[in-house]
Amino acid sequence: MDTDKRTTRRKAVSSDETKAPDTIGTAPRSVDGLRELIVRIGRDEAGVSLGGKAHTVLARLLERPEEVAVRTITDLATALDVNASTLTRLSTKLGYAGFADFQSVFRDSLAQRHRHFYTHQAERLVSGQKTREHGGARPEGSPEVDVVAQLARESIGNVEAFLARLSPVDLRCAATLLGDAPRVRVHGLRQFSALASFLCYGLGMIRTDVALLDAQGLGVAEGLAQLQRGDVVVVTSVAPYTRSVAEAAAAAADAGMTVIAITDTLASPLVPPARHAFLIPHESSFFSNSMGAYLIFCEGLLNLVATHLGERSLEALSRRERLITTLGIERD
Template identity: 60%
Template sequence: MALTDKVTAFTKPATIEELRNLTVSINREKADISLGNKALDVLAKLVETPEQTAVRTISELASALGVNASTLTRLSQKLGFAGFSDFQKVFRQAFSADDRHFYSQQAGRLFSTKEESEEERHIFERLGRETSNNIDGFLTQLDPAALLEAADLLGNARRVRVHGVRQFHAFASFLTYGLGMLRSDVALLDAPRLGVAEAMAQLEKGDVVVVASCAPYTRSVANVAEIAAKLGLVVIAVTDTRASPLVSPSRHAFFVPHASSFFSNSMGAYIVFCEGLLNLVARQMGDRAMTSLASREAVIGSMKIEM
């Protein structure tokens, strides 16, 4: 999602995409209306599961979101709608001619739980279905223009640093490794373990910092995103919702769901997104990427690393 100019005149959103863009603008304080953190989080969840928003009653949605139905009514009115029914029409109209199954019917929490006596492979089947749903979730939210701009930045910026901690350290390492196959001067932000402050101090305006985190967000990653933007570094965020604290300081933000039965945040869809982004960077770089890959293969061959 690309950073846009401040909205000069607020008008009631007419499409799901307009609602999504408005959510990002509100988070970045670039809209003519403001929402509290709780209301912003509710709006972000509604626009990220549009099929569920279209088919569920106000009571069902309120229960799922952990709020009162009156909260949804007030939110709708704040956005310029007469009430929740008027707000919901945006979603229902978008899917009125669509005969596909709604994600709400496919979501992991609606799968019936099997008895313990059934095959252990059910654990893997369920996670597979849930990851597929999460992939569908980020595919419906991809902004082609933002993807191309992000790929261009990742391929051509002087330096690229990637930052993620806890579970997202694995994601950051994977992105760093893949991007390092295509170009030079790519690294984890604090690879030498000297501290992120020292690492960012060595970067210059226009260098790229990729940050990744999802709820519950890691405070230090959000701080890195904020400070990097203030230093003139280009921030690209990979996160879960438009209410994420990583969105406001980012030039581009990409949203990947992680709902699943895994005991922690599911990373499957994040890795698929990462692979797709790397392929796009390689395509954007063209011959330079091919040359870099060939040089890498030559070094691997000369060192007899592979069997």
């Protein structure tokens, strides 16, 4: 009777659960390999089968490789609305020693992608050009227009992606901080120095005491030394991250300043020290980081700051206009 009960319990296990591991040592060692594996599993060509629930969980993990690389098993399980044990069973079913081994694939792939980011982007661009030259472009289009149109569509996709996960609370709090803080400093280097300058210029139009953190070229330490607790430091960088920007963010938070990060994923080193972090994707065929979605986000954030300041922003803009007229800066 006891044997019958145990047999019944085993048969009652949901088909959504993974079966016992039988593929240890055969697991893919790259995220691309995992993507190929899930396709083969779906076609019943992989020699390993997953229940419906496990298959869905694996697909969702592959949609967010940066998060899988850095989040704990508990955090991931909560985000996916499953038990942590489900992730462990999935890992062993796929041939990994455990979840840590499975996660190492994502960490290694993320590190590898960061090391060769620009080359990888350029290779995609060149590969796409060769495809168009061999008949891949739409007949009614021109190769030149197609390149621009593709970038535009990709930027639209990035904008839609960040809009879908924007937090109204974070936006409202960030706008309030940027409007009311005694001092605001903005920091971004390399390509993102342009975004930092744009955000700094926009804030300077509607409030006082806004500057780039290292505006005078004296170094980040000197810039932070001019700030006090309660001041705001905005930092921006995306993969492959600029080490000194991440270090400046951590130093600012340690010194009591409020950090706002404009970055790409939860894997970003700018996220931990930030009170508010805004995650903007930059998936694109551009040979470097795509900036379109970042500029749109910053324009929206600036509008929210101006709205929060109300009459104060109007007065600042009016004063600016008077000075421009007095100095004859603009032509009619």
